[in-house]
Amino acid sequence: MTIDSIGPEVVGLVPDLAKFAPPACTFDKHVYSPWKGSDLHQQLCSDGIDTVIIAGGETDISAN
Numbered sequence: 001m002t003i004d005s006i007g008p009e010v011v012g013l014v015p016d017l018a019k020f021a022p023p024a025c026t027f028d029k030h031v032y033s034p035w036k037g038s039d040l041h042q043q044l045c046s047d048g049i050d051t052v053i054i055a056g057g058e059t060d061i062s063a064n
Contacts, residue, residue, distance in 0.1 A: 017053065 003011060013021060025047075027040055044052070 012018065013026070027038075027043065043049070
């Protein structure tokens with residue numbers, strides 16, 4: 001699933017979460033791992049973040 005194929009309007013936060021951003025920050029990741037290919041860990045630590053809400057997800061695991 002990519003924004004190019006589904007459109008940016010499909011990947012926004014649901015209204016129940018959107019009301020918190022801002023002041024909450026959002027972070028889009030563009031690789032499978034949340035830790036590789038981004039500075040997410042550094043951002044969390046440097047900003048003193050103590051709560052993370054993960055919304056949405058994609059998997060390439062099949063249920064065979």
